Every structure is written in structure tokens, then in C-alpha cells.
Amino acid sequence: MLTDAYQPYVFPNLTRLFSPRSIVVIGASEKPHSIGNLAMQNIVEHSGFKGEVYPVNPKQDSVMGLTCYPDVASLPKPADVVVVVIPAGGVCAAVEQAGEIGCAFAVILTSGFSEADDWGRAEEAKLVEISQRSGIRIYGPNCPGLVNLNLPLGMTFSPAFKDDIAPGPIGLATQGGGLGRNMIQHNERGAQFGLWSSSGNECDLQVADFVHHMAQDPDIKVIGCLVEGFKDGARFAAACAEAARRGKPVVGLKVGRSEYGARAAASHTASITGSAEVNSTVFRQLGVVEVDDLDELVDVAMLFCRKMPTGDEQIAVFASSGGAASLCADNVGMAGLTLAEFTSETSARLAEALPAYANMSNPIDTTSISISHPDAYREALAACAADANVGLVLAPLPMDYGSYSVVNAESLKAVQDGVDVPIVPIWMSERQGEGYHTLARAGLGPLKSLRNMRKALRRWVDYGAWRAAQDSEWRPAIIRTGSGGEPGATRTLNEIEGKQALAAAGVPVTAPEIAQTAEDAVRIAGAMGGRLAMKIVSPQIVHKSDVGGVRLGETVDTAKFAYDQIITNVREASPKAELSGVLIEPMAPEGGIEAFVGVSCDPVFGQVMTFGLGGIYVEMFADVTRRMLPITQAMAMDMIGELKSARLLTGYRGQPTRDLEALAALIARVSDFAEATPGLIEMDINPVWVGTEGEGAIALDAVLVVKA
Structure with missing residues (x-):
């Protein structure tokens, strides 16, 4: 912690x-x-x-x-x-x-x-x-x-x-x-x-x-x-x-x-x-x-208040109704939690306490002995709660049986007094009789429905997992920097300025140059060789492809035509935009996957990073994950794994495994850069090219907005 x-x-x-x-x-x-x-x-x-x-x-x-x-x-x-x-x-x-x-x-x-x-x-x-x-x-x-x-x-x-x-x-x-x-x-x-x-x-x-x-x-x-x-x-x-x-x-x-x-x-x-x-x-x-x-x-x-979770609790269900037991177990499964398997000692104790026709595996259905043999009901509950594999016992109570419910509530209290494992009743009936109030007075806090139980139990277990995994050295940067508030006047760096700043911070980026004439474009393309990306440079244009300002796969032979076409497209689409030229850079190798890394400055909580895969995974499925800064490489790996589309990076259906270590390192370095740049208001690195294992990850485009 x-x-x-x-x-x-x-x-x-x-x-x-x-x-x-x-x-x-x-x-x-x-x-x-x-x-x-x-x-x-x-x-x-x-x-x-x-x-x-x-x-x-x-x-x-x-x-x-x-x-x-x-x-x-x-x-x-x-x-x-x-x-x-x-x-x-x-x-x-x-x-x-x-x-x-x-x-x-x-x-x-x-x-x-x-x-x-x-x-x-x-x-x-x-x-x-x-x-x-x-x-x-x-x-x-x-x-x-x-x-x-x-x-x-x-x-x-x-x-x-x-x-x-x-x-x-x-x-x-x-x-x-x-x-x-x-x-x-x-x-x-x-x-x-x-x-x-x-x-x-x-x-x-x-x-x-x-x-x-x-x-x-x-x-x-x-x-x-x-x-x-x-x-x-x-x-x-x-x-x-x-x-x-x-x-x-x-x-x-x-x-x-x-x-x-x-x-x-x-x-x-x-x-x-x-x-x-x-x-x-x-x-x-x-x-x-x-x-x-x-x-x-x-x-x-x-x-x-009952107990602090560890995050790996397994659950037991103890009921006197087969339907309630099954429905409760179903909700445990729907919550993504695990029903415990009883030890042989527990099974033997249950066999001694319950009739042969009762269900003694998890979930337990004691049948009507909760009415006819309350001592047996109590003994079976004690056996369940004492099992070495059980981290919490759920006790769904589907109906109010008057004085019999009072006796069962007293059994729950008596057993709870002797064990550390929480016994959690779920009072499912609309009638809140004396049995309900007996549970409340005993501090057992009956939950009101299986749906409520499912959500609460998931939250409880997840917190235990969070505690176990928490990096004790991590501190949110906002505690040191304070809330940013509204940014005021801003300016947008051109792509070369942005990439130079990122490169100085150790973020892998392409090395672009700007052509201000078609002849410049041919000269730069000849020096770079290979397949090239060409993009308009303008402080007023953020989404370059929307105005026809991007061409990919160009070569020295097509550079002049590509330059002229980009300038023509942009002047038609944005006649008032200031054009600084056309950026030219080598294209990443084919076969990579595109991701994006963004940092925004929230007026309440400061700099926050958003990460996701590119293309339809962001636009259609909103498949992103977020973190406050700073972000370590281990945290970056967690972010990658949280995506619904993460399997595309780990070799899904025969696809090659991507260079996750390089991607995580890039994310962490972007975080370092953002934290060290208090005037940074927004940063959008999209796309980030991710190669197969050993090929690395590199920022192909970057838009940085800073305080003016």
C-alpha cells in the first residue's frame, strides 16, 4: 500500500x-x-x-x-x-x-x-x-x-x-x-x-x-x-x-x-x-x-466491515431451498467468482448433519431440516463456514417463515460468532419479519437481492485483488502538481516540433523532414529511399486525412505528384489554413498493428493517458483504457492487457505475437515526457506502429497542444 x-x-x-x-x-x-x-x-x-x-x-x-x-x-x-x-x-x-x-x-x-x-x-x-x-x-x-x-x-x-x-x-x-x-x-x-x-x-x-x-x-x-x-x-x-x-x-x-x-x-x-x-x-x-x-x-x-478481502476468496452457498441455492450459485458465476470445493473433512461433517436426500456439494440445499431439525441446520452451516477453501458463505433466504426464520437467523449468528469467514444472508422476501430484524441486530446486514449480492461481492473481492497488486511506491502525479484547471490560450506544435520533443525524451519516433516545394519533396524522397508517408503540415489542421492531406506508399518517382496533390486537396478543403509544407518520412514495415496513445489534461484530475488499438477498435467499440500519470512499464503492460482487443497483440488465431515490451516502454516514456511537460494540454500519438516480437514500436504521427 x-x-x-x-x-x-x-x-x-x-x-x-x-x-x-x-x-x-x-x-x-x-x-x-x-x-x-x-x-x-x-x-x-x-x-x-x-x-x-x-x-x-x-x-x-x-x-x-x-x-x-x-x-x-x-x-x-x-x-x-x-x-x-x-x-x-x-x-x-x-x-x-x-x-x-x-x-x-x-x-x-x-x-x-x-x-x-x-x-x-x-x-x-x-x-x-x-x-x-x-x-x-x-x-x-x-x-x-x-x-x-x-x-x-x-x-x-x-x-x-x-x-x-x-x-x-x-x-x-x-x-x-x-x-x-x-x-x-x-x-x-x-x-x-x-x-x-x-x-x-x-x-x-x-x-x-x-x-x-x-x-x-x-x-x-x-x-x-x-x-x-x-x-x-x-x-x-x-x-x-x-x-x-x-x-x-x-x-x-x-x-x-x-x-x-x-x-x-x-x-x-x-x-x-x-x-x-x-x-x-x-x-x-x-x-x-x-x-x-x-x-x-x-x-x-x-x-x-465484516472482513478485509484477499482477492482470491472462493464462495460457498448455503440454503434450505434448492431453487434459491441454484439461483444464488448462478449469480456467483455471473459475477465471475468461484464456488469452493469442499474438503473431505467438510463433506464428512455435512453427511453426518444432513439427510441423504440433501445436496451436500456446493451449493448446499439442506431442504426442510431448517424447520424440522434446526440443530442439524446449524451444524451443517458450521461445517460449511469452517471449510479451509471457503472465503465467504452466502445464505439466501427466499421467504419469511415467521418463528422458523427467527430460529435460522439465530443459527446464522451463532455460527458467525465462532468463525472468521463472513456469513452473508440475502433476504429475498418482500416481507421483512422478525427473522430479518434478528439478522440486522446481529450485525449480519442482510442484502436485499441476489443482484445486489452479485455486485457487492464482486466489488469486495476486486478490492482485495487491488490491494494485493498495488505498487507501494506509486503516487499520482496530480498530488504533486495540483489540479490543472482550464488551460486558457493554447498552441499546436507542428509534427516535426512534436516528434523532436518526443525523441528527446526517448520516445521512438520517425525522423521526418518538411518539403516546402515539390522539388524539395523529390530531393528528400531520394535521400530517404523506400516507401514514404507524406502529410500536410498546418497549425490549423489536426485531422490531416479528413482534408486529403495524407498520402502513403510514395516513392522518389511519385513524390512530386503526391506533393502537388496534397497541397491542392488541402487548399480546396481548408482555404484559410496556413500551410507550412508537406512532411515526409519513411513508412513503417508492413504487417504491423496500429495503436494510439493520448494524453489529455482533465480540469479536475490533471493529466490522464488513454490507450487503445487503432481503427475500428477505437471508433466502433470504444475499446480504450485510461490511467492517471505517471505510468510505469508494468502499469503499461496492464493497460495493454485490459483491452477487449488485446488478443490481437498476443497471437490470436495464428497471428504473430506483437512486441509488447517495446509498446509498454513507449507508453511509459510518453508518460514521463507528459509529466515533465507541465504546459502540455493534449497529446495524440496516432498511429503507433507495433511490430512483431523484436521489431519494436514507433510513433508515426503526433499532435501536441501546449499552453501558449
Whole structure:
């Protein structure tokens, strides 16, 4: 995993935010159902808070039996946290007072800032200035608050807080409030959340800061993360790297993966939603387990709380219904996972516990003994869970059998208490009887369907494989360089400039020359000899073949005609383009395969490489893979192997094996070049010629766009 050696970001210490000694509530009120009253109730009545609480409201002498102060300046001493629940027009002045007397954090529940209008954006900018000047750190605005369920403490106006207290090892960092509360309420099926931040507009503190804090918290085992947009991609990457270094999985759900969702997320949080493909790339490289929905996030997080996977777990299915056993096993196969083969010792124990007509191989069908002989059911389950080849037991429960389901749930709990292997029930019935609640109270967290199980189990196992394969020395370059943001003015290098820059960095490229007349073309062709490629050179033309600006297989005898034809074609197609001449270079040997290597600068996560094979494999099948920089040669080999069309490189159906080592080396050198060129905005090396083993790989064309 990631080591201690690299910590470029200094994250804030949020201990006193999550565990304050004193709290101020600005806008505290006795008025029933008001936000100020609900916030006070949650802190004073429904929390286990033992510190000092200072209500602030100039219109009241006391709130809930506590002395009420007219303003923050009147407080007897500064507080760790100031909770702000007054209208937006008074927020800046109140936070400024809090900062002046030395309060550490302001939790601003009030809406009407950057998510609303120009006035709100200006007020939010004032909050940032106040924070930077006075040192008070700001949580929000436009958020439902912050909760520490392990204390418990609810600095929130939510009327649901008192019903959602189920302390536990899951940390949750979200921007929006409603969806975060949805996940907290999965405590009904045994999910246990210790911390929840819902950071709203993030004018100061961000999701990244809370992920980093939860990574440090010894009571948190896994971190759920719901992101609508990124304020600082580099900071988020650094926080996730810290969580990975400490062995804490981050389970991430990114809103805005479609155009519709991206628009909605941007209007909700005023954050940068980013490219869905790049976001997924970043998640995968940092070990963030990306999920598709809220219940899936909770499913996966609960599995991580049960046990950390190794990545090679084999699965057992234990059921009292033959249909449920078969359907569950089918879903294991659909997930690409492996059913365990029982040892002879397990088979003997199962034969002793189960009737002869039961299915004792994997998947197990105990038949009706779950009703008639619950002790035998329990013994068979214990044998299954203790098998040396079993890494996890799935227990599909297709129906609610009332008291019998309670007995079976108690058997699952009893066996789980004696083994390290997770036993995972899947409650398939719409009727959630007492058996379901018995499983939830036992911490077994029943999943809601076999489909959900399949996805969660695949994510769980894949994370174990990621941990096992992770290069402990690798760091994403963005943590060092920071997010690039929008590029501003750019210029495009001509092909010779681009290839010269690549060649200087050790990237194999052809050695072109530029002909500015037809006579130049004949002379250059004669000196080069052989079959030649000829291409227009123009800063305005990127896709040369689209305008008739490329001819292949030319020789000294055809060079003059080819030159004239290229110039004529391009002048007709792009009459305003500036023409610098025609590039001439030797063609690669016949029989190679074409690939492409591109680098783009994402405004959130910086430089990202895209790799794929050329031609229809990219255009028709979108067969590409991506990575954040830097990319080692080993990582490049992984990228090559991830392509659906990778078999074309490895000798499919009698085709020759390609020079994968040379291709991987080229990819790694392109990465080195891009990382060492901070002004690089975009690079498209297409095609890259890949020969057979020993013939190498070479860049045949290159377009580089840099900051002007």
C-alpha cells in the first residue's frame, strides 16, 4: 500500500469539529419546529454531548434552560464549533465575530449562497475571506450539518437524528444531505455509521478533508463517499491515497455520470462534475470502490466491515431451498467468482448433519431440516463456514417463515460468532419479519437481492485483488502538481516540433523532414529511399486525412505528384489554413498493428493517458483504457492487457505475437515526457506502429497542444 514518505498536503485537524468541547448555536430558538429549535434539541436532548452549549439569539433570554447571549461577541469564551442557523443576510457578520474571538469551526446550515444567485456567490466569497483572515474553518454553507454517531452528537436540524443513532465503524462523507441520510437509515438492516459529514457548498472544508480525517480515526474501518462535484481533484486524490495507505477502503458513488446528472449536480453544489470516464479512472487507481447506487454503497461498506478481502476468496452457498441455492450459485458465476470445493473433512461433517436426500456439494440445499431439525441446520452451516477453501458463505433466504426464520437467523449468528469467514444472508422476501430484524441486530446486514449480492461481492473481492497488486511506491502525479484547471490560450506544435520533443525524451519516433516545394519533396524522397508517408503540415489542421492531406506508399518517382496533390486537396478543403509544407518520412514495415496513445489534461484530475488499438477498435467499440500519470512499464503492460482487443497483440488465431515490451516502454516514456511537460494540454500519438516480437514500436504521427 502507499507508504508514509509522501504527504504533500497538510490537511486540517478536524478532531474538535467532530468531538468539540463547546458549541455555540447562532439562531437558537424556543419556537417549535424552527431550524434553531431542532438544532438545539438534537444537541441538548438527543446527543450524549457533555460539553458547554451557548445559545445565541438577541430576542431571547434563555433557550431550553440555557442562558442565551445576544451575539457571539458576548460569549464568555470562544467555542470549538459555532452552528449557524440564521438567515443568509446575517451569516457573514456572525462568522466574522466568531473568528475574531477565536472560535475554531463554523458549521453553516443556512442556504442561499453560491447555489442560489449572484448575491449568494458574493456572500460565500466573503466567508472564504473571513476564514482565511481569522483562521476559523467553515463547514458548508447550505448543508444539513455534521454528526458523530459514536458519541453521539448531532450538529444538525434533522428531525430524524434521534432515530438514526446506530454507532459503528463506517464513516460517510457526502456533499448532499438527503442521500446521506438515506444511507444512514440503512441502520434498519444493520449498517452502523460512526461519522457523517455532509459538506454542502464546501466554500472551505471539502469532502477530501473528511475522508482524510476518517482515515485517521481508529474507530472507522471503511469510508463511504458520495460526491456530486470536486472542488480540488488533487486534494481528493491525496485523501484517498492516505485512506489506502492506512488500509481503509473508500467506497465511492459519483453523481453526474450522464449529461443530465452532471447538469443537476453542478446546479446543486456549484462544483466541477468532471468527466465520468476520468473520474472512474481515478477511483480505480486510488483503490476507491466505485458503485452505482446508494444501497450498493452500503452493501459494499458492510462487507468491508465484516472482513478485509484477499482477492482470491472462493464462495460457498448455503440454503434450505434448492431453487434459491441454484439461483444464488448462478449469480456467483455471473459475477465471475468461484464456488469452493469442499474438503473431505467438510463433506464428512455435512453427511453426518444432513439427510441423504440433501445436496451436500456446493451449493448446499439442506431442504426442510431448517424447520424440522434446526440443530442439524446449524451444524451443517458450521461445517460449511469452517471449510479451509471457503472465503465467504452466502445464505439466501427466499421467504419469511415467521418463528422458523427467527430460529435460522439465530443459527446464522451463532455460527458467525465462532468463525472468521463472513456469513452473508440475502433476504429475498418482500416481507421483512422478525427473522430479518434478528439478522440486522446481529450485525449480519442482510442484502436485499441476489443482484445486489452479485455486485457487492464482486466489488469486495476486486478490492482485495487491488490491494494485493498495488505498487507501494506509486503516487499520482496530480498530488504533486495540483489540479490543472482550464488551460486558457493554447498552441499546436507542428509534427516535426512534436516528434523532436518526443525523441528527446526517448520516445521512438520517425525522423521526418518538411518539403516546402515539390522539388524539395523529390530531393528528400531520394535521400530517404523506400516507401514514404507524406502529410500536410498546418497549425490549423489536426485531422490531416479528413482534408486529403495524407498520402502513403510514395516513392522518389511519385513524390512530386503526391506533393502537388496534397497541397491542392488541402487548399480546396481548408482555404484559410496556413500551410507550412508537406512532411515526409519513411513508412513503417508492413504487417504491423496500429495503436494510439493520448494524453489529455482533465480540469479536475490533471493529466490522464488513454490507450487503445487503432481503427475500428477505437471508433466502433470504444475499446480504450485510461490511467492517471505517471505510468510505469508494468502499469503499461496492464493497460495493454485490459483491452477487449488485446488478443490481437498476443497471437490470436495464428497471428504473430506483437512486441509488447517495446509498446509498454513507449507508453511509459510518453508518460514521463507528459509529466515533465507541465504546459502540455493534449497529446495524440496516432498511429503507433507495433511490430512483431523484436521489431519494436514507433510513433508515426503526433499532435501536441501546449499552453501558449
